[in-house]
Amino acid sequence: MPASSRPALADRLDIAPEVAAALHDGRPVVALESTLISHGLPYPQNLEVASASEVAVRSAGAVPATVALYDGRLRVGLDASGLEALATAPVGSVRKAARPSLAIALETDGWAATTVSATMIAAHAAGIRVFATGGIGGVHRGAIGIPGSSDPPTLDVSSDLEELARTPMAVVCAGPKAILDVPLTLEYLETRGVPVVAIGQPDLPGFYARSSGVAAPCSVDDVAAAARLAAVHLGLRLGGAILVCTPVPEADALPEDVARDAVEQAIAEAEAGAIRGPALTPWLLARIATLTEGASLRANVALIVNDARVAGELAAHLDAA
Secondary structure: OOHHHOOOHHHHEEEOHHHHHHHHHOOOEEEEOOHHHHHHOOOOHHHHHHHHHHHHHHHOOOEEEEEEEEOOEEEEOOOHHHHHHHHHOOOOOOEEEOHHHHHHHHOOOOEEEEOHHHHHHHHHHHOOOEEEOOOEOOEEOOOOOOOOOOOOOOOOEOHHHHHHHHOOOEEEEOOEOOOEOHHHHHHHHHHOOOOEEEEOOOEOOEOOEOOOOOEOOEEEOOHHHHHHHHHHHHHOOOOOOEEEEOOOOHHHOOOHHHHHHHHHHHHHHHHHOOOOHHHHHHHHHHHHHHHOOOHHHHHHHHHHHHHHHHHHHHHHHHHHO
């Protein structure tokens, strides 16, 4: 088939009727990723968290749109049966779709779950302005080398950062994942022109912990103020996202020292075991859960649902602006 006659991205979208109606009427919509369902949590917890996230978006006055791929189509908004099918798919049968692998996923039958970058691409094509995720990927430890080490730089930088730099959207998260080099991740985002805003505190949230110990480039008092800033940024049409960071709920947060010690130990063990590449992040997250006796997993679940709620509130304020 000639390239000019192949379907464009917008022609591959299947937008759920409720989501399409909300977009048509100018009502707030929040996009949600699907990798947490297929790769992040076991069944039935994955389904429970996905459902709770959609409920949280609705409680804030917005319409949820969980994004995934099925048989070469980008589904923007999954119904209950779609969530169930994705959550119960056999282990290893669901691909991960990111910008680099999106074409491959679209040319493959069956389910593929969308990461941050693929979710943003689909949501933007559908006309959605707000997206909620747990934590963004970023610059991994050792990406530009480790002082005193003879190991070469890994150049392990998540495609999330490039997507944030190129796709206009308000992205709500609990900060960069705690296993990353957070200061370098912030430097990368600054270089690529992505504003980073913390809600309600001067420090960047620390994913599992309330604070990362790193000052946020910008902070605002509440969600309404974050929405006003997002409206200005998106209105300038600079071409990139604004990253809005909200801390994990206090009742579920890990103390900063506990989170830091578990992360450092897990990273040291991964280095000793030569665990690298795509296997690194899931291995680290699982190891941290073991080291914290499940507390990190409870924090992760809480922050995912909280991010969805905050994104719903932000979307409602943004549409009212």
